[in-house]
Amino acid sequence: xxxxxVVASVLALSVCMVSMAFAQGKKGGTRFAKKGTIVxxxxxxxxxxxxxxxxxxxSSSTELNFAPVVGYFVTDGLAISVFPGYMKSTDKPxxxxxxxxxxxxxxxxARYYYLLQGTTFLNAGxxxxxxxxxxxxxxxxxxxxxxxxxxxxxxxxxxxxxFASLDIGYDMQTTKADTEGAKDSSDNGIVLESAIGIFF
Numbered sequence: 001x002x003x004x005x006v007v008a009s010v011l012a013l014s015v016c017m018v019s020m021a022f023a024q025g026k027k028g029g030t031r032f033a034k035k036g037t038i039v040x041x042x043x044x045x046x047x048x049x050x051x052x053x054x055x056x057x058x059s060s061s062t063e064l065n066f067a068p069v070v071g072y073f074v075t076d077g078l079a080i081s082v083f084p085g086y087m088k089s090t091d092k093p094x095x096x097x098x099x100x101x102x103x104x105x106x107x108x109x110a111r112y113y114y115l116l117q118g119t120t121f122l123n124a125g126x127x128x129x130x131x132x133x134x135x136x137x138x139x140x141x142x143x144x145x146x147x148x149x150x151x152x153x154x155x156x157x158x159x160x161x162x163f164a165s166l167d168i169g170y171d172m173q174t175t176k177a178d179t180e181g182a183k184d185s186s187d188n189g190i191v192l193e194s195a196i197g198i199f200f
Contacts, residue, residue, distance in 0.1 A: 032155035032163055032199045033113040033121060037073045039081070039163070041197025042066070047171055049189025051091070061101075061187070063089035069109070069195070081109040085129065091136065103133025105145060113153060121153040123165065131175060143175030143184075147191065160200040167193045 031037055047063040064087065071081030085105035092098055107129025113121040129145040149169025156162045173187040 029158060030119045030155050030161070031159050032119065032157075032161070033073060033077050033079070033115065035073050035075050037199050039069075039071045039073075039079060039197055039199045041069045041071075041163070041165075041195045043069055043083075043193055043195040045191050045193035047089075047189050047191040049089075049171065049173075049187050051185060051187045061089045061091040063087055063189075063191075067105070069197070071109070071111075077113050077115075079109075079111050079113065081111070083107055083109065083127075083129075087133075099136035101133060101135040103131045103141075105129040105131050107145065119155040121155070122150070123153050123167070124148075124150045131173065133175075135177070140178040141175045141185075142178065143173060145171065145173045147171045149191070149193065151193075155199065157199075160198070162196070162198050164197075165193075165195040167195075169193070 032039075043066065045063075045065045045067075047065070048060075049063065050060050065085055066087075067083040067085035069081050069083040071079040073079045083106075085107065086102070087105065088100065088102045090098055090100055107127055109125055109127035111123055111125030113123045115121055125148070127145075127147045127149075131143045131145055132140075133142075134140055147169050149167040151165055151167030151169075153163055153165040169191050171187075171189055171191045174184055175187070176182055176184050
């Protein structure tokens with residue numbers, strides 16, 4: 001139930017922010033978010049999450065992740081991006097010792113940018129990625145990651161330039177250890193991300 005409430009809250013916040021954008025939006029003087037624009041950036045994220053295995057909460061963890069991202073605006077406002085990524089987390093099992101988990105990812109992101117005023121945008125998006133990593137006891141695992149997020153973006157320059165974004169979202173990971181009889185494990189939590197990049 002808590003997960004459903006968090007997802008609903010993030011979606012409600014997205015609707016409110018986009019509604020505000022429609023009410024306040026003004027024409028801008030930048031090529032950023034225009035059809036045909038290419039963007040390249042580096043994203044850094046911090047996440048606090050809980051893990052469930054076999055229907056029971058088993059641990060809490062914090063995670064740092066990094067991803068270089070390349071995207072293309074297929075139409076005004078809508079960018080489709082691809083990214084490889086790396087994440088490392090510190091897990092705190094209930095009644096156990098801390099353990100570290102690392103993973104690499106390959107994913108795609110769809111994000112819509114709505115002009116608020118000048119070079120300031122609201123953004124909302126969803127991403128999906130395939131994960132492969134190593135956990136406690138050097139046990140390999142694989143899985144998927146789905147994330148929804150909203151935030152703000154400020155661009156610099158007209159025909160080409162830079163941009164910076166700050167987003168908050170909800171991340172849902174499902175992984176499975178590469179061992180016989182293993183069951184799916186779910187990791188869910190709030191993530192805060194920042195990005196700096198260029199557009200041309």
